[in-house]
Amino acid sequence: MIYFDNAATSWPKPPCVGEAMMRFMQEAGVNPGRGSYHLAIEAGRTVYRAREAVARLVNASNPLRVVFTANVTEALNLALRGLLRPGQHVVTSGIEHNAVMRPLRALEREGVSITVVPCSPTGLLDPADVRAALRPETALVALNHASNVIGTITPIAEVGAIAHEHGIPFLVDTAQTAGVVPLDMAAMQIDLLAFTGHKALLGPMGTGGLVLAEGFDEARLEPLIRGGTGSNSEWEEQPSFLPDKYESGTPNAVGLAGLEASVHWVLARGVETIRAHEQVLTALLLDGLAEIPGVIVYGPRDPAQQVATVSWNIAGMDPGEVGLRLEEEYGILCRVGLHCSPAAHRTIGTFPTGTVRFGLGAMNTQEEVLEAIKAVYALAKEARC
Amino acid sequence: MLSQFCVLLVPSTSYAVRAENLLARAGIEAKLIPVPRKFSSNCGTCLRIAREDLERALEVLKKGKLEPEAVHDL
Ligand SMILES: Cc1ncc(COP(=O)(O)O)c(C=O)c1O
Numbered sequence: 001m002i003y004f005d006n007a008a009t010s011w012p013k014p015p016c017v018g019e020a021m022m023r024f025m026q027e028a029g030v031n032p033g034r035g036s037y038h039l040a041i042e043a044g045r046t047v048y049r050a051r052e053a054v055a056r057l058v059n060a061s062n063p064l065r066v067v068f069t070a071n072v073t074e075a076l077n078l079a080l081r082g083l084l085r086p087g088q089h090v091v092t093s094g095i096e097h098n099a100v101m102r103p104l105r106a107l108e109r110e111g112v113s114i115t116v117v118p119c120s121p122t123g124l125l126d127p128a129d130v131r132a133a134l135r136p137e138t139a140l141v142a143l144n145h146a147s148n149v150i151g152t153i154t155p156i157a158e159v160g161a162i163a164h165e166h167g168i169p170f171l172v173d174t175a176q177t178a179g180v181v182p183l184d185m186a187a188m189q190i191d192l193l194a195f196t197g198h199k200a201l202l203g204p205m206g207t208g209g210l211v212l213a214e215g216f217d218e219a220r221l222e223p224l225i226r227g228g229t230g231s232n233s234e235w236e237e238q239p240s241f242l243p244d245k246y247e248s249g250t251p252n253a254v255g256l257a258g259l260e261a262s263v264h265w266v267l268a269r270g271v272e273t274i275r276a277h278e279q280v281l282t283a284l285l286l287d288g289l290a291e292i293p294g295v296i297v298y299g300p301r302d303p304a305q306q307v308a309t310v311s312w313n314i315a316g317m318d319p320g321e322v323g324l325r326l327e328e329e330y331g332i333l334c335r336v337g338l339h340c341s342p343a344a345h346r347t348i349g350t351f352p353t354g355t356v357r358f359g360l361g362a363m364n365t366q367e368e369v370l371e372a373i374k375a376v377y378a379l380a381k382e383a384r385c
Numbered sequence: 386m387l388s389q390f391c392v393l394l395v396p397s398t399s400y401a402v403r404a405e406n407l408l409a410r411a412g413i414e415a416k417l418i419p420v421p422r423k424f425s426s427n428c429g430t431c432l433r434i435a436r437e438d439l440e441r442a443l444e445v446l447k448k449g450k451l452e453p454e455a456v457h458d459l
Contacts, residue, residue, distance in 0.1 A: 033398035036419035036430040041398070044430075048402040062450070064399055231397035232427040239427070244397050 002368045004334040007148050007176065007309045007359025009198045009205065013262060017203060020261035021254050032253045033230040043253055050256040051243075053263035057201075057271075058174075058193055059184040060211050067246040068209040068256060072175045072196035073099040074224070075210040078246060079171045079192045080104060080142065082221040086111030088139035091130055093154065094119040094347040095147040098340045100173060104142075113137075119347050122300045123152030131162045138168050146176040149344040149357065150299030151282075151306035153181065160189030169216065175199060176307055179266050180275050180362075191216040197255065200274075200307075202362065203262035207255040210246070218242060225249070274362045278308035281360045281369050285310055288373030294380045298348045298355060308360035311348070314376070317383045319356045326356075330375040334358050392418070392433050393442070393453035394426040401430045404451050411445045413438045424457050433459065 003011055024046055032043035051063035060066065069075045080103045084090055090107075092100060094116055104114050115133040119125045130141060141163045146153045156172055163170040169191040174183060179200030185193055190213060197207030212218055219240075226238045227248030239245055266274065282303040289297050289312055298311045314322055323336035337354040338345050345351035358372065393415075395401050401417050408415045416433045420426040432453075434442050439456070446452055 034429070036417070041402075041417045041430060044398040045402050048399055048406075051399070052406075064403055229397065230429070233429070234427075239396065241396050241400075243399060 001331045001333065002372060004332060004358040004360060004364070004368075004372065006199065006361030006364070007339075007357060008335055010200060010202050010361045010363070012363055013202050013204070014265045016261045016265055017258045021204065021258040024254050024257035029254065031250055034250075046257050046260065047251060047253055050260040050263070053260050053267070054195070054209065054211065056267060057178065057183065057263055058195075058211055059186055061214055064242050065212045065214065066209055067212065067243045068207070068251055070206055070252065071198070071208040072173060072194045073208075075194035075196075075208050076100055076171075076173060077103050078210055078224040079194060079221070080107060080140075081224055083140055083169065084112045085139070087137065089113045089115065089135050089137045090140045090142060091115045091117060091133045091138060092142045093117050093125050093144060095123045095125070095149070095152065095154070095344045096142075096144050096341065097148055097173065097175065098342070099175070100142055100144065101343055116343070119152070121348055122298075123147045123150045123344065123347060124300065124305070125154050125159070127155055127158040127162055130159050134162075134166055134168065138166070140169055140171055142171040142173070144173045144176070146181065146307045146309075147299070147341070147344050148176050148309065149339050149341050149355065150311045150348060151176070151309035152300050153177070153306055156190070157188045164189045169220075176309065180271065180278055180307055182271050182275070185211065185213050197259045197262070200361065201259065201262055201266060203259035204255045206252045207259040212242065218245065221246075223248070269362075277362065278360060279303040281364055281366065282306065282308045282310065284366055284369045285358060285360065285373065288369070289376065292373075292377050292380050294384050295376060298350065309357060310360075311350070311355035311357045312376075313350070313355050314380045314383050317379070319354050322356045322379060325379060326375060330372070332372055332375060388458040389436055390433050390459040391436050391439055392421065392424065392431045392457050392459055393446075394420065394424060394428070394431050394455040394457070395453055396427045398428060398430050400451065401428065401432055403449075404432055404446055404453070407445055407449045407451065408432070408434070408442055411441065413442050413445065415442070421459065424455070427454065
């Protein structure tokens with residue numbers, strides 16, 4: 001079996017991830033941050049270490065500014081809903097995931113105006129177009145760091161500089177990049193960094209979060225939910241300090257124990273090393289697909305400009321059928337269709353049919369890529385007959 | 386007689402753990418304990434340190450932008 005759906009969720013995980021989760025469940029699986037007995041404190045330490053690991057990964061200086069959520073979707077909802085008010089304006093791009101577009105469309109009905117800056121047919125955003133879209137009432141620039149459909153990497157640092165020149169907060173969806181593209185909140189001038197644990201960070205599902213830059217004033221950001229935090233218990237008002245302001249209810253501590261282990265694994269291997277490995281795989285895949293008559297490849301088709309996610313089609317063959325046959329005849333698991341991102345498919349011209357997507361990951365090998373190319377070759381040959 | 390220990394009250398367990406780490410890095414031992422009843426705190430957990438470490442501890446925490454909400458002799 002070949003697993004090529006890492007853009008949805010990475011699998012398998014490094015063994016240390018499951019081990020850390022098992023250890024937490026068996027040795028300290030109690031409520032972190034509520035009681036003060038030694039096990040509760042140990043559980044609290046586990047969650048804190050996960051904050052430290054994430055802070056290190058994104059070069060944030062204060063781990064208490066790492067707010068944990070269930071996934072990047074919740075983190076993005078927190079950022080968008082918490083920040084934007086009727087009458088304000090937000091700038092986003094043509095390769096956003098529905099995790100950004102759906103909350104924005106709902107906010108639009110409540111009086112927030114939206115500019116979707118178009119991307120090139122290969123998904124590339126021109127920072128000058130973002131600058132041109134800014135208005136006096138622009139309250140946020142929200143961008144996907146890399147397309148989950150075609151892998152195109154957005155020039156984040158350039159846009160960060162433009163946003164800051166205008167004093168506008170900058171939100172980045174790093175779902176497809178955290179763990180494979182070096183992230184530095186300070187250098188990239190990111191105010192709000194949303195991440196998910198279960199993709200390239202190689203952690204468990206149900207983990208993610210929003211990292212607030214040191215210079216971002218959290219008084220501007222309303223919580224998405226309110227409730228018990230284990231702190232300020234005598235007050236019926238939500239605490240105003242981080243991370244408690246945004247973290248109500250018992251956290252997914254077992255998941256965060258796994259996330260701590262996975263982020264440490266990523267840091268030990270090195271984001272640059274993982275990126276280099278994935279670039280080799282991407283180059284191999286792109287070269288192979290380019291030589292198959294009848295195969296259309298979307299996106300930049302350049303490993304330097306994209307992450308290891310490649311969308312393609314066989315002319316005259318339904319992507320759904322391709323996906324099914326890849327699994328049944330070749331044991332290749334991948335995702336077909338629209339990948340929760342109609343905007344990106346409109347950008348590349350594959351809406352509403354969609355594409356076949358190979359999401360390669362840190363655990364994939366060159367042998368697997370070569371085998372997959374052979375399978376695509378065989379299917380495409382049939383389609384031509 | 387001066388008490389041997391004092392407690393630093395903090396707003397949350399995450400603060401307590403971060404403070405514990407910062408202090409450990411500076412070679413100061415802190416123990417996370419339940420807040421004694423006679424003090425009122427926003428959080429159930431506080432840090433207990435040796436009285437003689439207090440001055441240095443406050444300096445370390447100030448540098449880490451993590452000043453305690455209150456300090457009491459135990
Ligand atoms: C760019 C992007 N944003 C958001 C998401 C949503 O991720 P999650 O399901 O972890 O919230 C995904 C993954 O599906 C994604 O690729």
